[in-house]
Amino acid sequence: MTHLIDIKGVRHAYDTASGPLPVLDGLELSVDEGGFCAVVGPSGCGKSTLTRLVAGLMRPDHGEVWLHGQQVKSPRATVGMAFQNPVLLEWRTILKNVMLPLEIVPGGLRGKAAEERARYLLALVGLDGFEEKRPSELSGGMRQRASLCRALVHKPDVLILDEPFGALDAFTREDLWQTMHEVKAQEPFTAILITHDLREAIFLGDQVVVLSGRPARTQHVMTIARQTAPSLDDLYTPEAAERLNILRHEIEIAQGRAPQTAPEATA
Amino acid sequence: MTGTLRKIAVPALAMLIFLALWEALVWINGWPNYKMASPSDLWPAYVRYWELFLVMGWQTLWRTVLGLLLAIVVGVGIGMVMGFSRTMRDALYPLLVGFNAIPKATVVPIVALMFVGAHDFNTVLIAFMISFFPIAVSVSIGLSTLEPEYRDILRALGASQATIFWKIALPKTLPEFFGALKVAVTLAFIGTNLMEIVSPHGRGLGALFDSGKTNSDYPLMFAVLIALAALGILLYYIVVALERVFAGWAERQPG
Ligand SMILES: Nc1ncnc2c1ncn2[C@@H]1O[C@H](COP(=O)(O)OP(=O)(O)OP(=O)(O)O)[C@@H](O)[C@H]1O
Numbered sequence: 001m002t003h004l005i006d007i008k009g010v011r012h013a014y015d016t017a018s019g020p021l022p023v024l025d026g027l028e029l030s031v032d033e034g035g036f037c038a039v040v041g042p043s044g045c046g047k048s049t050l051t052r053l054v055a056g057l058m059r060p061d062h063g064e065v066w067l068h069g070q071q072v073k074s075p076r077a078t079v080g081m082a083f084q085n086p087v088l089l090e091w092r093t094i095l096k097n098v099m100l101p102l103e104i105v106p107g108g109l110r111g112k113a114a115e116e117r118a119r120y121l122l123a124l125v126g127l128d129g130f131e132e133k134r135p136s137e138l139s140g141g142m143r144q145r146a147s148l149c150r151a152l153v154h155k156p157d158v159l160i161l162d163e164p165f166g167a168l169d170a171f172t173r174e175d176l177w178q179t180m181h182e183v184k185a186q187e188p189f190t191a192i193l194i195t196h197d198l199r200e201a202i203f204l205g206d207q208v209v210v211l212s213g214r215p216a217r218t219q220h221v222m223t224i225a226r227q228t229a230p231s232l233d234d235l236y237t238p239e240a241a242e243r244l245n246i247l248r249h250e251i252e253i254a255q256g257r258a259p260q261t262a263p264e265a266t267a
Numbered sequence: 268m269t270g271t272l273r274k275i276a277v278p279a280l281a282m283l284i285f286l287a288l289w290e291a292l293v294w295i296n297g298w299p300n301y302k303m304a305s306p307s308d309l310w311p312a313y314v315r316y317w318e319l320f321l322v323m324g325w326q327t328l329w330r331t332v333l334g335l336l337l338a339i340v341v342g343v344g345i346g347m348v349m350g351f352s353r354t355m356r357d358a359l360y361p362l363l364v365g366f367n368a369i370p371k372a373t374v375v376p377i378v379a380l381m382f383v384g385a386h387d388f389n390t391v392l393i394a395f396m397i398s399f400f401p402i403a404v405s406v407s408i409g410l411s412t413l414e415p416e417y418r419d420i421l422r423a424l425g426a427s428q429a430t431i432f433w434k435i436a437l438p439k440t441l442p443e444f445f446g447a448l449k450v451a452v453t454l455a456f457i458g459t460n461l462m463e464i465v466s467p468h469g470r471g472l473g474a475l476f477d478s479g480k481t482n483s484d485y486p487l488m489f490a491v492l493i494a495l496a497a498l499g500i501l502l503y504y505i506v507v508a509l510e511r512v513f514a515g516w517a518e519r520q521p522g
Pocket residue numbers: 014015016021023042043044045046047048049050
C-alpha cells in the first residue's frame with residue numbers, strides 16, 4: 001500500500017560544538033492522500049526537523065522520506081509551508097505576498113490568473129478587503145491566515161504546518177481551526193501539522209502521532225475517523241475527553257514523567 | 268497642501284533665524300571679518316567668485332558621488348560575502364575594523380604622495396576609503412540576521428540562492444543599507460574635502476578654501492564652508508529621497 005507521505009526508519013543527528021546531537025531515531029510516519037496528520041511531542045524533540053526533512057530542505061542521515069512515490073532528495077515545488085512566524089514580506093501587499101510562490105514554482109500561474117487565484121484564497125479565509133494592506137496593518141491572526149493562503153496558492157500536494165497557530169490567543173486559534181476545515185473542503189490537500197495543543201491535534205487531525213523525547217521516534221499513533229466537518233462542540237464530548245486523556249498520558253511518557261503503561265481507557 | 272508648505276517653511280525659517288543670530292553675534296561683539304565673517308560679508312564673496320564656486324562645487328560634487336558609488340559597489344560586495352559566509356565574516360571583520368580605525372587624515376598625505384598628480388583619482392579614492400565601511404557592515408548584518416524561515420519559504424519551493432537574494436534578502440536589507448548610506452554620504456564628502464585641501468594644485472571647494480587661506484580672504488573661506496554645507500544637505504536629501512522610493516515601506520506608520 002502506498003501513501004502520499006511515507007517516512008521510513010529516519011534517523012538524523014545535528015553536528016554541534018559538543019559532538020553529534022541525535023534528534024530523530026527510528027521515525028515512522030505515513031499519511032494517506034487527503035489525510036491530516038497532527039504531530040505532537042515534547043519541546044525540542046525534533047518536530048521542526050521532521051518538517052524540514054519532508055520539505056526536502058535537509059536529507060536524513062539514515063532512512064527514507066517518500067512523497068507521491070518519489071524519494072525526497074531536494075526541495076520540490078509541490079509543498080507549501082507555514083510556520084509559527086508568518087514571515088510575510090513588509091514591502092509587498094498582502095495580495096503580492098500570497099502570490100509570491102507563483103513567481104517561483106515552474107509553470108506557476110501568471111498575471112491576471114495568479115491574482116485571481118490569490119484573491120479567491122484570501123476571500124476563502126475571510127481576508128477579502130485586505131488585499132492591498134501591508135502585513136504590519138493586520139492582526140496576528142489575519143497574518144497567519146495570509147500565510148496559509150501563501151502556502152496554498154500554488155496548489156501543493158502537501159501542506160507542512162509547523163505550529164502555525166502557536167502564537168495566537170485561544171479564541172483566534174479556534175477561529176483558525178474552523179477556517180482550516182473550511183479551506184480543506186474547498187482545496188483538498190494532505191497535511192502534516194506540528195502542534196503542542198492536543199485539542200488542536202484531535203480537532204484537525206485524522207491521525208495524531210506522538211513523538212518520544214529527543215531523539216524522537218514514533219511512540220504512539222491515534223486514528224480519528226471523521227465523516228463530517230466537526231464543530232467546536234465536538235471537543236467537549238466524552239470521546240474527545242478520552243482521546244485527550246490518552247494523548248496527555250502519552251506526552252507524559254514521552255517527557256519521561258510517567259511510567260510506560262497505558263491508561264485504562266482505550267480509544 | 269499645508270503639510271508641504273510647513274515642510275518647506277519651517278526649515279527655511281529656522282535657517283533665516285540662524286543667519287540673523289550669526290549676523291547679530293558678529294555685530295554685537297564687533298568682530299573684524301578675519302576673526303569671524305558675518306553672513307553679510309559672504310554675499311560679496313559669492314558675487315565676486317560665483318563662477319569659481321560653480322566650477323569647484325561641481326568638481327567636489329562629482330568626485331564625492333563617484334567615490335560614494337565605488338563605496339556602494341565595494342561595500343555591498345564585501346557585505347554580501349560577509350553576510351553569506353560565517354568564515355568570511357570572522358576573517359574580514361577585524362581587518363575592516365582596523366582599516367576603519369586609521370584616521371583618514373593620516374592616509375591622505377600618503378595617498379597624495381603615492382599617486383602624485385593624479386588628483387581626481389586620489390580624491391575619489393579617499394572619498395571611497397572613508398565611506399565604504401558603514402555600507403559593508405550594514406549589508407553584512409542585514410543579510411546575516413535574516414531569519415531562516417524567510418529563506419525556507421522560498422527554498423522549500425526550489426528557489427535558487429540568487430532568487431532568494433533578489434526576492435527577500437536584498438529588499439529586507441534595504442532599510443539598513445540606506446541608514447548606512449546616509450552616514451556614508453557625509454563621510455565621502457569629508458574625504459573629498461580632506462584631499463582637496465591637502466593636495467597641492469588641487470581643485471574643488473577644498474582647494475578654493477585653501478586659496479582663501481593663502482590670500483587671507485576670510486569671507487571667501489566662510490563662503491566655502493557654507494557652500495560645502497549646502498552641497499552636503501543636497502547629497503543627504505538625495506539619499507533620503509531614494510530611500511523613500513526604494514525602502515519607503517519600512518517607515519513606521521504614524522499612530
Ligand atoms: N541546525 C541545527 N544545528 C544544531 N542543532 C539543531 C539545529 N536545529 C535544531 N537543533 C536542535 O535539535 C533539536 C530538535 O530541534 P527541532 O527544532 O527539530 O525541535 P522541535 O521539536 O521543533 O522543538 P520546538 O518544540 O521547540 O519547536 C533541538 O534540541 C535543537 O536545539
